[in-house]
Amino acid sequence: xxxxxxxxxxxxxxxxxxxxxxxxxxxxxxxxxxxxxxxxxxxxxxxxxxxxxxxxxxxxxxxxxxxxxxxxxxxxxxxxxxxxxxxxxxxxxxxxxxxxxxxxxxxxxxxxxxxxxxxxxxxxxxxxxxxxxxxxxxxxxxxxxxxxxxxxxxxxxxxxxxxxxxxxxxxxxxxxxxxxxxxxxxxxxxxxxxxxxxxxxxxxxxxxxxxxxxxxxxxxxxxxxxxxxxxxxxxxxxxxxxxxxxxxxx
Amino acid sequence: xxxxxxxxxxxxxxxxxxxxxxxxxxxxxxxxxxxxxxxxxxxxxxxxxxxxxxxxxxxxxxxxxxxxxxxxxxxxxxxxxxxxxxxxxxxxxxxxxxxxxxxxxxxxxxxxxxxxxxxxxxxxxxxxxxxxxxxx
Numbered sequence: 001x002x003x004x005x006x007x008x009x010x011x012x013x014x015x016x017x018x019x020x021x022x023x024x025x026x027x028x029x030x031x032x033x034x035x036x037x038x039x040x041x042x043x044x045x046x047x048x049x050x051x052x053x054x055x056x057x058x059x060x061x062x063x064x065x066x067x068x069x070x071x072x073x074x075x076x077x078x079x080x081x082x083x084x085x086x087x088x089x090x091x092x093x094x095x096x097x098x099x100x101x102x103x104x105x106x107x108x109x110x111x112x113x114x115x116x117x118x119x120x121x122x123x124x125x126x127x128x129x130x131x132x133x134x135x136x137x138x139x140x141x142x143x144x145x146x147x148x149x150x151x152x153x154x155x156x157x158x159x160x161x162x163x164x165x166x167x168x169x170x171x172x173x174x175x176x177x178x179x180x181x182x183x184x185x186x187x188x189x190x191x192x193x194x195x196x197x198x199x200x201x202x203x204x205x206x207x208x209x210x211x212x213x214x215x216x217x218x219x220x221x222x223x224x225x226x227x228x229x230x231x232x233x234x235x236x237x238x239x240x241x242x243x244x245x246x247x248x249x250x
Numbered sequence: 251x252x253x254x255x256x257x258x259x260x261x262x263x264x265x266x267x268x269x270x271x272x273x274x275x276x277x278x279x280x281x282x283x284x285x286x287x288x289x290x291x292x293x294x295x296x297x298x299x300x301x302x303x304x305x306x307x308x309x310x311x312x313x314x315x316x317x318x319x320x321x322x323x324x325x326x327x328x329x330x331x332x333x334x335x336x337x338x339x340x341x342x343x344x345x346x347x348x349x350x351x352x353x354x355x356x357x358x359x360x361x362x363x364x365x366x367x368x369x370x371x372x373x374x375x376x377x378x379x380x381x382x383x384x385x386x
Contacts, residue, residue: 014261016259017257022263072271096263096271099261143356162275225345228342229348
């Protein structure tokens with residue numbers, strides 16, 4: 001080992017049965033040019049303190065498990081490298097705006113419930129026999145929703161959304177982006193079932209257009225784009241129901 | 251399992267001072283604050299309209315008040331705030347429009363922002379030209 005650099009990592013620790021409130025704990029960790037925050041945390045867990053708790057799985061920015069606040073920014077620990085954080089100390093904290101279960105682990109139940117509520121699957125326009133074959137879609141139709149389909153549910157956008165932090169009833173950027181992904185799909189016929197979620201007070205109208213969700217998204221989903229263009233769609237939906245009273249399902 | 255559930259005590263962090271937490275949030279708050287400049291402009295114009303309705307002397311008084319150094323300073327500040335307000339809104343404008351495809355290619359966010367500025371510049375020139383034309 002030629003490279004003997006070390007860095008001080010401050011981690012916000014919280015044990016629900018022992019601690020009244022979270023507190024910072026410092027660890028000194030060796031690192032090289034290719035050490036990610038996730039690897040550094042694994043080093044702490046393996047070599048220094050086995051009680052440190054955090055979620056992780058794929059190590060390559062596709063599972064969406066290791067989102068956390070790194071020097072105050074929502075990032076994936078697996079694709080954030082210590083070499084890029086020029087400082088003598090790195091501060092690691094559980095994802096903002098979510099309740100801390102323990103150490104870097106946050107409660108996800110509410111997020112998952114919202115995710116289920118938007119029916120995140122294709123709802124066919126009409127019953128279709130298997131023998132009818134696959135749905136056809138042009139590249140132009142794919143381009144209408146493709147970017148919104150790459151969400152990995154890492155919840156970084158929620159940690160970047162002050163509106164969600166102030167009011168957790170807000171459906172939030174990630175879930176609304178996924179809702180738009182299905183509504184914008186030419187094969188889908190579930191728009192009328194999803195519009196009440198878009199139109200609700202806690203739907204797109206709760207968004208204050210801060211836009212930080214799109215900045216922090218590791219997959220360039222651009223949730224702010226999905227949410228804000230749905231304000232126009234929601235307004236259109238509202239005025240349309242005056243013209244066509246039967247437009248909405250009972 | 252029930253023991254584990256009983257051991258849960260999720261800790262909710264405070265949102266106090268949230269807008270100081272990230273420079274992005276501070277900039278957002280600045281954008282929202284500059285809407286006060288929009289209100290101030292509207293008030294100045296409304297007062298002008300009321301003075302106009304009150305007759306020539308009142309109207310000339312309002313015009314004279316606008317020429318005072320304090321009014322000029324206020325308008326310079328309001329103008330700077332308005333420019334920042336427009337800048338920040340044109341920045342976020344691409345988020346509010348559906349994806350626009352021209353000839354199979356998606357119109358970039360930068361192009362949408364620039365067209366906002368182009369429209370502003372054209373409208374400002376047209377307004378100034380109209381005011382100049384009316385004056386003479």
